[in-house]
Amino acid sequence: MYNMAIRTGTTIATIQRVNCYFSNMIYIGQLFWLPFHPPPITPTPQPKGCDLPINIEAVDPGRSVTFVTINYPAYQTFTVTMGPAGTQGIDGTVVGTFGTGTVGSLINTFNIPANLQENSEIDIRVSTAHAEPYCGYTTFRNNSSTVTVIPQPDFTVDSNDINSETECTEGGCTTVVNFIIRNIEPAGFNGTISYLAFLSDGDGGVIEIPGSTNFNFAEYGQKSVTTPSVSGLYCDYYYDCSVSVFVDSNNAINETNEENNRAIYLPN
The missing domain is CATH 2.60.40.10 (Immunoglobulins)
Structure with a gap:
């Protein structure tokens, strides 16, 4: 019942009260009415500089890169692009997306696109789709010698x-x-x-x-x-x-x- 409350944004006491059920024990096959809580409203992004940090954590040369996002704005979807060094990833190859949800600190791994697998340095960029997006970019070396995996x-x-x-x-x-x-x-x-x-x-x-x-x-x-x-x-x-x-x-x-x-x- 605790997990139901957490997942639906309510409390154990509320679930018990609306179902007239005052035990903490639940059994397979039981049905519960769960109070509706509307999803959180996505905040309207404010104009930002393209300065969100991208912390490179590991590189598998020619194959993938792993990076950490820290304190990114919540409830946003970011598109990840890669391009040659010096491009800041602008108009680069789209390699995937990730969402921040309620947590702005995540570990992400994306494949290096085929057209960049032989490049010694690659620019990676994250950006939302807004007219004035949240974004950030950095350059990583396409080898493992300069990267220390942070436990x-x-x-x-x-x-x-x-x-x-x-x-x-x-x-x-x-x-x-x-x-x-x-x-x-x-x-x-x-x-x-x-x-x-x-x-x-x-x-x-x-x-x-x-x-x-x-x-x-x-x-x-x-x-x-x-x-x-x-x-x-x-x-x-x-x-x-x-x-x-x-x-x-x-x-x-x-x-x-x-x-x-x-x-x-x-x-x-």
């Missing part, structure tokens, strides 16, 4: 590393979520990682806990996280809450795999 981190969270703890006093009960973020790739990362934790008590009560933590490791590493405490749900050994955790929730970090950032803990 990317890969953050993951596992359901076995998630739990909730409740403490009760005369003033009421508060709950925290504990989980572990792991970097499973040999790539250093020194910065802040955002997260979202969702607590659900099985009776329709859902609390969202946003937060962030610093992650500073040279290579592989892990970080134990405890969220701020929240009240309103009662979760303990006898009445456990289900917990969902989403790491890098703002998609700010380039990773080798963006599909393993979520996990769900379900009580027995």
Whole structure:
């Protein structure tokens, strides 16, 4: 149910409420009515200089080039062209397209066209189709000797590393979520990682806990996280809450795999 909520831009509580279904367990063959949320409006591009960065990550000589886009405008479609050095890729050979969606930082690989496979240097250009487009260009050498492949981190969270703890006093009960973020790739990362934790008590009560933590490791590493405490749900050994955790929730970090950032803990 958590994945349905994420994919349709709504919340677990909303799905449960409109379907009069207040369990977190779903079964094969069940039908749910999902509230309609219109897609986000594509912003109207403003005039820009042709200065979007294209970071060349790897070259397979005569065959392909891999590059990274960082902080590109969201919800845009870019056409990729290649041409001889000095042309800036203008009126070059179209080799493909890519879309930014909500994430402006992507890794892209495109084939070098046959008419440029013997060139020692090639210009590559990315551009939207607007009259005053977002665009950028750079030159890469058609060999592998000048390129260093930059490893990317890969953050993951596992359901076995998630739990909730409740403490009760005369003033009421508060709950925290504990989980572990792991970097499973040999790539250093020194910065802040955002997260979202969702607590659900099985009776329709859902609390969202946003937060962030610093992650500073040279290579592989892990970080134990405890969220701020929240009240309103009662979760303990006898009445456990289900917990969902989403790491890098703002998609700010380039990773080798963006599909393993979520996990769900379900009580027995």
